[in-house]
Amino acid sequence: MGWFDAERYTVARAVVQHGVAAVYAIAFWAVLRQFRPLLGEHGLLPVPAFVARVSWRRTPSLFHWRYSDRLVVAVGWVGLVVALTLVAGLPQRGPAWLPLIAFAVLWALYLSVVNVGQVFYGFGWESLLLEAGFLAAFLGSDRVAPPLTVLALLWWLVLRLELGAGLIKWRGDPAWRDLTALYYHHETQPMPGPASRLFHLMPRPLHRVEVLANFVAQLGVPFLLLVPGPVAATGAAVMIVTQLWLVLSGNFAWLNWLTIVLACSAIDDRAWAWVLRPFGVDVPGFHGGPTPVWFVVVVLAMTALLAVLSWWPLRNLFSRGQLMNASFNVWHLANAYGAFGSITRRRTEVVVEGTTDARPGPDSVWREYEFRGKPGSVGRLPRQFAPYHLRLDWGMWFLGLGSAAQLRWFRPFLGRLLEADAPTLRLLAHDPFEGARPRWVRARLYRYRYATPAEHRVDGARWVRQEEGQLIGAVDLAGLARYAR
Template sequence: MDWFVAEGSQVARFVLQRGVALVYAVAFVAVLRQFPALLGERGLLPVPRFTARVPLRAAPSLFHLRYSDRLLRAVARVGLVLALAVVVGLPQQGPPWLPMLVFLALYALYLSVVNVGQVFYGFGWESLLLEAGFLAAFLGSDRTGTPLLTLLAFRWLVFRLELGAGLIKLRGDPAWRNLTALDHHHETQPMPGPLSWFFHRLPWPLHRVEVVANHVTQLIVPFLLLAPQPVATWAAGAVVVTQLWLVLSGNFAWLNWLTIVLAFSAVDDDVLAGLVPSLTPERATGPTPLWFTGAVLVMAGLVLVLSRRPARNLLSRRQRMNVSYNPFHLVGAYGAFGSVTRRREEIVVEATREEDPGEEDWEEYVFRGKPGPPGRRPRQYAPYHLRLDWGMWFLGLGSSAQLAWFLPFLDRLLEADAATLRLLRHDPLAGERPVWVRARVFRYRFSTWEELRRERVWWVRREVGEIIAPRRLGRAPGDVGGRA
């Protein structure tokens, strides 16, 4: 069936299958390293409490049947092994049902994690990864051609992702309309990277160019992804270049990397071979089983039916971003930075061994990714997702919802809980239990060139208030303080 197979799509399928699987591998590594401390049996927001109040139909997950940290680790290890098998290309060598089952298993296992992950998994790129994994199940294997409908479903996903992000910016914040958003964004983004300081210090006309380029890529290029070749391939290239710029300028977990992978759904082999003559992918010549054709048609019909609400959302003046319209996280609405923060406020957590401490007796806990001591340069962590650090950023924005886990987090520090301390970069008490902990609010800004040369600091900070008064075990919880 010539209409069913997309000619010139071997590179697209190769990158989509292996790229999506690689992101799943990163996600499952994060589950192994962070989930038990954040959401496990003794976590900050324990899964058993969540499943006791949220029904299965609202959050489908195998952990509704039973949760234990041991089972969670088994799920993550199985997911990691399956993802790495796809990365090296093992399932793709078999019949099309084999990679289909592997990707559906990855989707189901990670869905079970996300649906009980609460605020620590409440990010748009979780749904993006789930939707991408579901679609990847219908790419076929090396024995068959690549289904055209599956590639179109991927392009529709990239279209919603990019156009949704562009429209929410124009509708959400005048800084995107007057081209001043990047005067602030590099400094106030959730997780700056090692080059973010330099991006922030670019001359202001270049910040205007950045914003204009962003608008072109997110408001015009998505339509070109749906155009005939070679236009679609060049549009995919524009998406890739823009996303690499974002990779260099910040840490957005796997959002940018996964978007790069998804953009390859619009890449044509012949156009790519014209740029890289040595690249001549082999064409799949095997017949397409009738059952696989039927499965792809069912998938396409499902995507079409579920697309009504996200399509209406794109056209709505009250557009929402990062919304899942069903508990399976399929065909949702995406977007990012509908508003830009003008100033950066960080929560600094401190501890002391002293019963009656003076100011000099308090020592600072250092997180892995979020800004801390002024002399510490931001690190690169993406595509790995530091969930505790992102939660601290939202807390710094004044999100009261984050207090549900932050107060238990302080109690774990008072207990010197080893699992919790492993989420941090530096424990100032070296595993010893503190007598008191507290949390203060500081306003941060990037240093100037002169301050960097003179004082060797990347940040300048000043205290603006206290969010949690000194707190100790066995005493009433610390007060939630105001901000100066």
């Protein structure tokens, strides 16, 4: 069926299917590593309590039927294994229904996780992964040509993703419009990476150029994807370079990597051949058979559904009250995206400490817990964790902004530290008590800023911090129990 088959996009399909599956593998690995201490039966925000007060219609999830830590482990392992088979390309070698089912399993299982994940899963890239996985399911297998309508929906997804991010900045914080946003962003972003301090220390005129380039990349370049051929390939290349710049400058989980994968959907086989030929890689093109009628019907039905659902995010793009990272339906399809509509000028970190003293006093020795990703010790070089997502560390950043919603899990978190709960401690980089129980814990507020080159030369510090008060004073288990009442 000539108008339906996009035979010149076989490499694009392979990149999207393998790339999206790889991100799912990372996401399910994070479920296995982090879900139980954060959201399990004895987690900080237990899922059983959540599903008891929120209906299935509002948050459809397998866990409304039944929740147990064993079941979430099973979900994690099934998701990981299915994702890895797709990364290896095994379902893609079979009939068109096989990758469709495999991606449908990933989407359904991860939807079950996200819909009960509360603040720990309240990120735009969760919806992005769900929407991308849903679309990847309908790209077919190697035996059929990539469907043009699914590719068009992928281009529409990238357009919404980038245009939404650009518009929310332009309509939001005036620091974007006066080109000063990056005077602050590299220092105050949620989780800096190894090179973030170097980005921050660049001359300010370069920061202004960065902001201008960002607006070009997000407000103009995405429209090039809608012009198939060299124009779309050029637009995708610009977006990929821009996203790699963001990868170097911070840790934004899989947002940037998934955007790169999705942008590749606009690059046709001729462009891929031009890029890969110097490396001796051949692009064989499409050698499958005719597209089954049933597959055409299923794809067109899905396309019609997404076209209807797209009305809400389209209207949102033109709205003065534009929503950022919003889902207009419980299935996380046809979402609104955006990032950093406002810029934090100062970095406030919550530093958690404990002591074994029977009674805390002026002479008590307080020892600091170290988190994996968020700033703590002033001499530690931040690590690159993305595309892996450290959910506790991101929650600590929001807590430092004064988010009252984060206190719902933070007080139970302090309780787990007082109990020396092993699963919770494994989420941290360093337990100063080596598995023993502290008698008291407290949470202090510090202002952090990057050390200047001169300050760094003196003692090797990468951060300079100054205490600004207490979030929660010294508290023991009995005191936390009184908080709960």
